[in-house]
Amino acid sequence: xxxxxxxxxxxxxxxxxxxxxxxxxxxxxxxxxxxxxxxxxxxxxxxxxxxxxxxxxxxxxxxxxxxxxxxxxxxxxxxxxxxxxxxxxxxxxxxxxxxxxxxxxxxxxxxxxxxxxxxxxxxxxxxxxxxxxxxxxxxxxxxxxxxxxxxxxxxxxxxxxxxxxxxxxxxxxxx
Ligand code: ZN
Numbered sequence: 001x002x003x004x005x006x007x008x009x010x011x012x013x014x015x016x017x018x019x020x021x022x023x024x025x026x027x028x029x030x031x032x033x034x035x036x037x038x039x040x041x042x043x044x045x046x047x048x049x050x051x052x053x054x055x056x057x058x059x060x061x062x063x064x065x066x067x068x069x070x071x072x073x074x075x076x077x078x079x080x081x082x083x084x085x086x087x088x089x090x091x092x093x094x095x096x097x098x099x100x101x102x103x104x105x106x107x108x109x110x111x112x113x114x115x116x117x118x119x120x121x122x123x124x125x126x127x128x129x130x131x132x133x134x135x136x137x138x139x140x141x142x143x144x145x146x147x148x149x150x151x152x153x154x155x156x157x158x159x160x161x162x163x164x165x166x167x168x169x170x171x172x173x174x175x
Contacts (some may be wrong), residue, residue: 105133
């Protein structure tokens with residue numbers, strides 16, 4: 001399930017364990033709660049509810065949510081928008097020492113962009129068995145062949161993130 005293809009997505013009640021080696025850190029739940037607020041804001045706009053927060057050394061750089069429908073842009077995923085806005089504010093495309101919090105496991109596009117941006121750590125909420133590339137379908141974020149690898153923690157506030165997505169698609173189907 002990608003953020004741009006709502007008809008295809010269903011979180012299906014799957015809520016697997018965090019990836020092996022996954023460790024959470026103090027503050028993870030607080031930042032993820034903030035990302036969830038962004039996801040709720042997306043839902044209010046009729047967007048697939050996925051939110052992201054980019055943090056540099058414990059300070060907020062930017063917060064975003066999915067805008068694929070609003071912008072008619074298949075690349076306007078929450079993570080990609082956070083990387084763009086964060087890099088603009090940062091004044092550097094290398095987002096060193098940043099942590100990206102996102103309510104749904106990143107897709108291939110976003111995982112690729114996260115590697116290009118050298119994000120240090122990625123914390124996600126719900127796993128995405130249909131499109132997730134941080135451990136579900138593959139793991140672009142930690143491929144030893146690439147020149148950058150991010151630390152990954154999954155499953156933070158996953159129930160809330162998954163419920164938001166499930167409700168959104170249930171409501172859509174009911175229309
Ligand atoms: Zn994505």
